[in-house]
Amino acid sequence: MGEKRAMLFGGFSFLFVAGLAAPSVVAPPAPPSTASLAVQGRPASNPGTWVTTGDYPAIAMRERREGATGFRLTYDASGVPQKCDIISSSGHAVLDARTCELVMIRARFEPGRDAAGRALGGTYSNRVRWSLPETGPDMGEPFPFAESGNMALDYLVDATGAVARCDVRIHGLVGEGADQSDVGDPCVEIRAAAPYPPPHDRDGKPVARRYRMTMDVIVEDIGAEDTPPK
Template sequence: MAYSDQKMSGGKVGALVIVALIHVALGYAFITGLATNFVKKQVEKLNTFDVEEPPPPPPEEPPPPPPDTPMTPPPVVSPPPIVQNPNPPPVTVATVPTPPPVYVQTPTVAPPAPPAPPAPPAPPAVSKAAGLKGNPGQFFGADNYPPSAIRAEEQGRVVAKLTVGTDGRVTDCVVTTSSNSSALDQATCRIAKSRVRFSPAQDATGNPIVSSYTLPVRWVLPQN
C-alpha cells in the first residue's frame, strides 16, 4: 500500500471517532432535556393538586344526670347475746416459794491462848569451869583420820561446842565452824563423845554441874 493510502485511512478513522463523540453528546443532551421537562411537569401537577380536609365530627351531647335516690340509713346490728359458762374453770392462785432463811454466821471468838510455860530455872552460877583431862589432841591425829577424807585429800579446822555432864563426859556436840568436810566434822563429834574427858564444873558450893566447852580441832593430812 502506498503512503497516500495509509494517510487516507488514518484520516477516516479520526473522522469516524469525531462523529461518534458528537452523536453521544447529542444523545446525552436529548435524554437530559427530556428528563428535566418530565420532572418539571410532575412538580407542576403536584403543586396544583388541592387536598380537601374532612369536616369535623358533630359534638357529643352530655349524658343526662342520674335520678335522685333517697338516702337510706344503715341497718342496726344488735350485739350477740352474752352466754355465761355455768361451769367456770377454777381460779388458780400462783404461790411464790418462800426463800430459805438466811443464817448469819457470827464470828467465833478464839479461845484465849494458854498461859506461857514457866521459864526454866536459871543455870547455877559456875564457880569452877570444866577442865580437860590429858591432851585431847592425841585423839585427832593420823591414827583417827577418816579414810574417806584421806582419799578426798580433805583437811581443815573444826570448832565444836561440847556439853559436859556432871561426870565429866561429853553428852552433846554441835559443830559451830565447819571444815567443809562432813567426814571431818562427824569424826570430831564422835571422838569427843567417846574419848575426851573433863573434870566437871562446880557451883559456888562445890557441887558438880552441867556446863559447856568450846573445842577447836585442826585436821591435817598425815604425811606418807
C-alpha cells in the first residue's frame, strides 16, 4: 500500500470532501482593523493538525486530481470560524470544498484583543497543497506480509459520519530490516473514504459508532514435497 504524502504551506496541513459549510443565518461582523488590535489573533492549535493526509477525497485520488487551494477564514470573538472563502482555486471543486469543510470544523483561534482587553474576531489565510501519494517501498517479499503476525484496527465514526479517531496496531508481519509502515495503514484508506452515512440508533437518531477488527496472519515455509500441484 503506497504511502500518502502531505505537503503544506506556512506550517499548515491539508484536505476535505463534501460541500462547503452552510452559511450562518446572521452574517459575521466585519473583522477589525489590525490597527485597532492591542493583541493579534492567532491559531489556538497547530494548523498542521487541522487537515491530515487521510482526508484526501477518494474521488480526487481515483481521478488523480492535484492542486493548491488558498482559503480565508473569518472567525468570531470566541475564536470559532464563521465563514470560509476560497481565495485561490486548486482547479478542482472537490479539493476546494474539502479544504473549507475541514478547516471550518477543526480550526480554532485565540482571538485578538483591543486596548480594553475585549476579544475581537478576525481573519486567517493560508493554502493547502493536495498531492497524490507516491509508490510505497519494495518489501522484497510477497506484498504485504513477510512474516507471521497480527493487526488490530479500532476506529470511531461520529454522528456526522466523520472519522473521529482511528488507531492501528501491528505486530510482526514485516521482515528483518523492514519498517512496519511498509505494511500500509488502513486508517489512511478509512479516512479517505469519509464522510460515511451517519450511524443511527434504533430510534433513528444519529449516534457515534465504534468499530474494532483484528486479523491474524500465519506465514510458514512449505517443503518441496509439500508444495501443492499446479
